Structures are given as C-alpha cells and as structure tokens.
Amino acid sequence: MAAAPVRADPGRTPTVNIHTPASDPAADETATLARPTQAEAEEAVRTLLRWAGDDPRREGLLDTPKRVASAYREWFCGYEDDPVELLARSFEEVEGYDEMVVLRDIRLESMCEHHMCPIIGKAHVAYLPNGRVVGISKLARVVEAYGKRLQIQEKMTAQIANTLLDVLQPKGVAVVIEAVHQCMTTRGVHKSGVSMVTSRMLGAFRDDPSTRREFMSIIQGPRGSGEG
Numbered sequence: 751m752a753a754a755p756v757r758a759d760p761g762r763t764p765t766v767n768i769h770t771p772a773s774d775p776a777a778d779e780t781a782t783l784a785r786p787t788q789a790e791a792e793e794a795v796r797t798l799l800r801w802a803g804d805d806p807r808r809e810g811l812l813d814t815p816k817r818v819a820s821a822y823r824e825w826f827c828g829y830e831d832d833p834v835e836l837l838a839r840s841f842e843e844v845e846g847y848d849e850m851v852v853l854r855d856i857r858l859e860s861m862c863e864h865h866m867c868p869i870i871g872k873a874h875v876a877y878l879p880n881g882r883v884v885g886i887s888k889l890a891r892v893v894e895a896y897g898k899r900l901q902i903q904e905k906m907t908a909q910i911a912n913t914l915l916d917v918l919q920p921k922g923v924a925v926v927i928e929a930v931h932q933c934m935t936t937r938g939v940h941k942s943g944v945s946m947v948t949s950r951m952l953g954a955f956r957d958d959p960s961t962r963r964e965f966m967s968i969i970q971g972p973r974g975s976g977e978g
C-alpha cells in the first residue's frame with residue numbers, strides 16, 4: 751500500500767515565535783521576530799568578528815560585514831522559495847511513460863542548524879510517474895529550496911520526498927542524500943572523510959523491494975563522462 755502523503759512544508763519564510771516576559775501580556779507568545787535591517791545584520795557580524803578576537807575597524811575587515819550579509823542572502827535564499835510552486839508545472843504528454851525517473855548526483859549545499867556550518871554533498875531523487883512528469887530541473891530546484899536553509903539532514907531528506915509526493919502524486923518517491931558536515935570535520939569531533947547518508951522511500955520505493963533495488967543500483971552504478 752502506498753504511504754499516505756504528508757502535507758508538505760509550503761516553504762514560506764518562517765516566522766519565529768519569541769518568548770516574551772509574563773509582565774508584558776500584550777506582546778504574547780505569537781509575537782513575530784521581524785527580519786532585521788541590513789545595518790543590524792552588519793552590526794551582528796561586527797560583534798562576531800570581535801568574538802573571534804579580531805578588530806572590525808581594521809582595513810581588511812571594514813567591508814566584511816557587508817559581504818557576510820550578502821553571502822547570507824545566497825546561503826539562505828531557500829526561505830524565499832516555495833517548493834510546491836516550483837513543481838506546479840508538469841507535462842502529461844508522456845506516451846504512457848511510467849518507468850522510474852532518477853536525477854542523481856545533484857550537488858547539495860546546505861547549512862547545519864546547530865553550528866551554521868556547511869553541509870556539502872549530493873542528493874539523488876527519483877519518482878515513479880503517475881500520468882505526468884515534471885521538468886527535471888525542478889527536482890534540483892526543490893533540493894536547492896530546502897538545502898539553502900538552516901537544516902538537519904534527516905529533515906531536509908524528508909521535506910524533499912514529502913513535497914514530491916504531495917505535489918506530483920506519483921506512485922512512489924525516493925530521496926537519498928550523502929553529505930559531509932563541516933561541523934564534524936573542522937571542529938568538535940574532527941572526523942574527516944565521514945559522510946552521512948539519509949534516505950526516504952515512499953510508495954512503491956518503500957513497498958516494493960525490486961523498485962527500491964533498481965533505484966539503488968541506478969544511483970550506485972557507473973557514471974558517464976559527466977560532460978553535456
């Protein structure tokens with residue numbers, strides 16, 4: 751039996767509930783933490799530069815807060831994307847094509863939500879169409895929309911799979927992510943060469959061992975030259 755679809759995270763910029771003192775009942779627990787201004791973000795970077803032990807006033811660091819604020823816009827641009835919308839356009843003229851569609855080795859760049867350190871790796875995404883297919887770039891865009899946020903790998907893997915299932919309503923979805931967490935390689939336990947592998951199999955990929963095997967053999971199989 752196919753796994754029940756799970757409502758996808760609509761992917762909107764989240765609002766953050768902050769704790770407010772009991773002495774201020776008007777500002778209740780639903781108070782929203784607004785996005786800071788550019789100046790506030792730059793000031794926060796200056797604070798971190800001082801925390802690192804450096805002097806934000808020295809020449810080499812003068813423009814750093816501005817650069818970091820703009821880098822954050824790139825690293826966290828996924829909050830601006832709606833993954834459901836990315837998949838809105840699909841094609842039904844597929845001559846009854848109902849075999850597996852696999853996009854493998856999608857470059858994944860994310861940020862660990864515990865340390866704000868990069869998570870770098872690749873994602874493999876597959877689905878079994880049910881009468882319609884989606885443009886392949888959209889699969890990579892969904893990976894990016896969830897990747898370019900503060901994440902843990904398990905959640906990101908589930909979000910990608912759940913969204914594909916919800917929107918495409920295929921016969922099955924599979925997502926495998928292999929990634930290196932720089933919070934483990936450059937600090938803390940300092941283990942290089944370790945990668946984390948997560949997977950989420952839904953529908954036929956979960957229920958039918960041969961479908962799952964076919965997917966695993968495709969993503970583990972030989973690579974071509976990689977040249978387009």
Ligand SMILES: Nc1nc2c(ncn2[C@@H]2O[C@H](COP(=O)(O)OP(=O)(O)OP(=O)(O)O)[C@@H](O)[C@H]2O)c(=O)[nH]1
Nearest residue numbers: 862863864865901902903904931933934937938939
């Ligand atoms: N399950 C999971 N853990 C993650 C992910 N990214 C980072 N972590 C882990 O989150 C944990 C946070 O542990 P804490 O003990 O709160 O933080 P810490 O003292 O900095 O931990 P160390 O990294 O061991 O120094 C660490 O074990 C990280 O390796 C992820 O995507 N999934």
Ligand SMILES: [Zn+2]
Nearest residue numbers: 862864865933
């Ligand atoms: Zn981390």
